[in-house]
Amino acid sequence: MIFSIDDMIAFLPSLLQGAMLTIAVSLLSFALALVLGLAIGIARISQVPPLRVVTACYIQFIRGTPLLLQLFFIYYVLPYAGIVLTPFVSGAMGLTLNYAAYMAEVFRSGIQAIPKGQWEAGASVGMSRRLLMRRIILPQAIRIIVPSLGNFFVSIFKDSALVSVITMRDLMFSGQLLASATYKHFEIFAMVAVIYFLISYPTAKFVEWIEARIDITKRPVVIGMRG
Numbered sequence: 001m002i003f004s005i006d007d008m009i010a011f012l013p014s015l016l017q018g019a020m021l022t023i024a025v026s027l028l029s030f031a032l033a034l035v036l037g038l039a040i041g042i043a044r045i046s047q048v049p050p051l052r053v054v055t056a057c058y059i060q061f062i063r064g065t066p067l068l069l070q071l072f073f074i075y076y077v078l079p080y081a082g083i084v085l086t087p088f089v090s091g092a093m094g095l096t097l098n099y100a101a102y103m104a105e106v107f108r109s110g111i112q113a114i115p116k117g118q119w120e121a122g123a124s125v126g127m128s129r130r131l132l133m134r135r136i137i138l139p140q141a142i143r144i145i146v147p148s149l150g151n152f153f154v155s156i157f158k159d160s161a162l163v164s165v166i167t168m169r170d171l172m173f174s175g176q177l178l179a180s181a182t183y184k185h186f187e188i189f190a191m192v193a194v195i196y197f198l199i200s201y202p203t204a205k206f207v208e209w210i211e212a213r214i215d216i217t218k219r220p221v222v223i224g225m226r227g
Contacts, residue, residue: 007187011178015188018174019195025088025170026160029095030153036096037103042133044108055104062101068162070094075166091163091170098159099152106148110141146214150207157200171195 043055062070075090085093114137122132164173175192179185 007182007184008191011188011191014174014178015171015191015195018169018171019199021088021169022157022160022171023199025091025095025163025168026157029092029099029160030156032092032096033099033103033152033156034149036100038107040100040104041107041111044104045111059101059104062098067094067098067159068165070098071162071166087163087166087168090166091160091168094163095156095160099156103149103152106145106152107141110145111137113144114140143214146211150204150211153207154200154204157203158196161196 040055040058043051044059046052046055071090071094074085074094075087078085111133118136118140119132122136127135160170161172163170164176167173169177171192175188179188182188
């Protein structure tokens with residue numbers, strides 16, 4: 001018999017504790033990446049050239065280097081500059097900075113997908129660029145990019161396993177510690193896989209529900225002046 005009920009009961013509390021930390025760092029990172037990605041995405045289409053250049057360089061650098069390397073840099077290299085962060089903060093920061101770069105491009109493409117006539121119509125009724133962005137452009141852009149953001153929401157739970165390399169006691173690291181102590185690698189990592197699935201699958205279904213509620217196929221609202 002491969003699995004023992006007694007072993008599963010003994011391993012479960014430690015793995016669930018790690019799973020709670022995985023969920024916490026994933027949700028925090030996604031929320032922060034969403035805000036940062038939106039800011040960077042808007043900056044990418046800014047009318048200020050230096051701002052566009054800086055954000056473009058940031059995106060290219062983050063997308064051109066592995067997330068694992070970024071985590072190593074934050075946790076192991078920054079202390080040499082006097083910046084010492086806990087594993088949780090380092091993991092959240094690494095995931096946030098990484099996903100923000102990808103989300104920024106998604107926000108940028110969503111905003112640029114809105115017809116120019118929308119911008120012109122808003123300007124014609126006296127809307128400032130900021131007001132137009134907030135009331136007209138962003139609501140339509142978000143409807144377009146919901147599927148992509150949903151994929152990021154699911155992916156971040158799986159990529160959070162990489163924070164185990166900086167000794168954060170998440171689900172993966174908890175499984176590694178148990179496996180090293182008991183040598184029951186198959187049993188433990190099978191349980192880890194099941195827990196990850198139980199986290200990711202409801203998340204994917206929730207994203208599908210959000211997509212259905214928003215109705216991404218709905219035609220954008222066109223603004224303009226009455227004739």
